[in-house]
Amino acid sequence: MFKSGFVAIIGKPNVGKSTLLNVLIGEKIAIVSPKPQATRKSVKGILTGEEYQIIFVDTPGVHESSKKLNQVMKKYIDEALEDFDVAIVMTDNKGEFDEVLEEYLRQIKKKNKKSILIVNKIDLMDKETIEKVKKPFLERVKFDEVLEVSLLNLPDAKQKILEAILKLLPEGPKYYDDDIISTETERFIVAEIIREKIMNNIGDEIPYQVAVVVDEMKFREEKNLYYIKANIIVEKRTHKMIIIGAGGKMIKEIGRQAREEIEAFLNSKVYLDLWVKIKEHWTKKQPLIEEYIDPRF
Known part of the structure; x- marks a missing residue:
């Protein structure tokens, strides 16, 4: 059964x-x-x-x-x-x-x-x-x-x-192959790992107004690594400066923590290219909310 x-x-x-x-x-x-x-x-x-x-x-x-x-x-x-x-x-x-x-x-x-x-x-x-x-x-x-x-x-x-x-649990069919552990894409999980590191490294107010979108994710065979470009979306310039940090220290630390976890997830070396972009009031605009929360990769 x-x-x-x-x-x-x-x-x-x-x-x-x-x-x-x-x-x-x-x-x-x-x-x-x-x-x-x-x-x-x-x-x-x-x-x-x-x-x-x-x-x-x-x-x-x-x-x-x-x-x-x-x-x-x-x-x-x-x-x-x-x-x-x-x-x-x-x-x-x-x-x-x-x-x-x-x-x-x-x-x-x-x-x-x-x-x-x-x-x-x-x-x-x-x-x-x-x-x-x-x-x-x-x-x-x-x-x-x-x-x-x-x-x-x-x-x-x-x-x-x-x-x-x-x-x-009732009797039922097998919906997915044995090796599938999530319906989420690799890009979604990578974006969430980056967002987690932001949430755990900065203050209480900003995480609510941060989204992460993976803009590019390619395996470069000549370098034997993944190149990942991700945009960190914020609402205010002050938030952007906090995430970047003095001398870029905060963004480097977020990138280091995220890269280590992404490498373990992908079982590959990773070059992580992070950019912080301002989209004013994105948390109040439904099209942007749906794009950033549930991006269609």
Whole structure:
């Protein structure tokens, strides 16, 4: 009996959704940052075993906002919840719960599909806090499985979660070949690696207004390396100067960190050519938001 299906991962920002995806796949598919809204679009990771294939859909953090960028990001959550076999709802030690998350729980309940509640970062909580965090979720949805884990600090977390998913996954076909671990292009993942390094190296305000677009990516056989030209898009000149840094120090450090990770991802030497460009108010212009968040390579 072969099992397969789509597993939607939802939750508030920074509860560990992208970390969960990366842990389960065993490869870095989604970027991870302590800053909010690291994930801007749904990212699909594919895990294939001898008797199963799971297509995970990592979604942006659930939150309410009237900003144009957030409205576009919300569409990806809505799409993920239109057709799924199992929903994973994640929370953590902060236990954030609001009306937007409650609405998504109503959608899950209405569809009468299988669901798992994962309480992450239990190493930061006592038993009383764990029960307090679970309460608003359990009051609204009858979850098929409730798991308490620490993705980063408890080694059995991956196996516990995988076993719970396989228990609920229906019989189905193999959708993708065994060697495919993501539906995302190499260019998308390269751009996300660069954006992650920007987010983790500069202040709190700027990352929200930064996008990365890979303009050129070619393997140069004569030099036995990939040439990658990427544009870092910002809204203000002051943001551009911060990313470049005094004497170009910051952009060099971002480039060094990104290049090392991209080389590991591509299993090849890389020449990374970074440019910072200003597009005023791009986060308020839907055509630019859609171009930069979900570029059609």
